[in-house]
Amino acid sequence: MRQLTGSTGADRASHGARLKPLSASIAALGLVLLMSGHGLALSQLQESPTPAGDEAPDDDIERVPLPAPVEAPGTPEEAAPDEPTDGEAPEEAEPGETEPERDVVRPQTDMDKPLPEIFYDLETLPEPVRRMHRLIVEACKSGDIETLRPLVGTGEGATQLSLGGLEGDPLQFLRELSGDSEGQEILAILLEVLQAGYVHLDAGMPSEMYVWPYFFAIPLDSLDKPQRVELFTLVTAGDYEEMKNFGAYIFYRVGITPEGRWAFFVAGD
Numbered sequence: 001m002r003q004l005t006g007s008t009g010a011d012r013a014s015h016g017a018r019l020k021p022l023s024a025s026i027a028a029l030g031l032v033l034l035m036s037g038h039g040l041a042l043s044q045l046q047e048s049p050t051p052a053g054d055e056a057p058d059d060d061i062e063r064v065p066l067p068a069p070v071e072a073p074g075t076p077e078e079a080a081p082d083e084p085t086d087g088e089a090p091e092e093a094e095p096g097e098t099e100p101e102r103d104v105v106r107p108q109t110d111m112d113k114p115l116p117e118i119f120y121d122l123e124t125l126p127e128p129v130r131r132m133h134r135l136i137v138e139a140c141k142s143g144d145i146e147t148l149r150p151l152v153g154t155g156e157g158a159t160q161l162s163l164g165g166l167e168g169d170p171l172q173f174l175r176e177l178s179g180d181s182e183g184q185e186i187l188a189i190l191l192e193v194l195q196a197g198y199v200h201l202d203a204g205m206p207s208e209m210y211v212w213p214y215f216f217a218i219p220l221d222s223l224d225k226p227q228r229v230e231l232f233t234l235v236t237a238g239d240y241e242e243m244k245n246f247g248a249y250i251f252y253r254v255g256i257t258p259e260g261r262w263a264f265f266v267a268g269d
Contacts, residue, residue, distance in 0.1 A: 105160060105255065105264050115222065116199040118214045128260025129210050133194060136254070136262065140191035145171055145183035151262055160264040190265060192234055193252050209263060210256045215249040 122130055139147035152159040152170050161170055178186035196213030215231055220243055231240060235251050243249055255263040
């Protein structure tokens with residue numbers, strides 16, 4: 001059982017203006033059409049049917065000549081790419097184009113959306129992901145936190161170990177999170193996390209990730225009894241109640257990219 005607080009040091013919880021209707025006093029049709037740059041095109045005006053019993057207008061009556069239609073500023077070719085031209089339906093955005101890329105490190109669960117599939121079989125993982133998972137597990141079982149150093153990496157591709165950024169030696173940071181001076185408690189937590197079920201998030205997107213444990217992507221209120229037993233191998237019942245109030249699992253989680261890079265090992269919201 002791991003507390004969210006204490007020696008592990010985990011962070012906790014959290015259109016322009018419309019045209020006014022033309023006055024009934026405007027009777028000249030030419031004026032209406034002159035303003036059609038912001039209204040219907042001439043070809044779009046419908047002829048009013050002659051009421052039954054009425055005679056059609058005398059063709060000898062002199063009519064006011066219609067002015068040439070006034071085009072709206074710019075041509076269809078010059079129209080903004082995001083604005084449809086007259087007679088064209090707006091293009092539908094491709095999935096994921098208008099939605100910002102989500103931060104996979106932070107919990108985002110929604111009961112209104114389909115729940116992700118939960119996996120346990122490591123053999124279904126892509127080989128690079130399976131290899132990194134195995135290497136981390138072996139390092140944890142060694143009891144020596146220094147065996148994680150080549151897996152954590154350095155620079156921009158280094159494993160994220162803190163939501164607030166990290167300065168200094170990453171292994172020393174992990175030691176400070178641990179309840180013991182050698183970092184074996186944090187190794188045990190990391191091992192427990194990787195032994196849980198996992199989820200595959202954002203497949204085919206830049207944020208695609210394999211994440212352990214699956215609780216991270218599942219609303220806690222949806223967990224059944226066996227799943228709560230699995231959860232309690234990582235947190236206490238008190239932690240569970242606090243996380244339910246927050247609305248998501250916020251204890252330690254691990255993310256590995258499809259290319260096999262260890263992306264994060266963090267806790268908090």
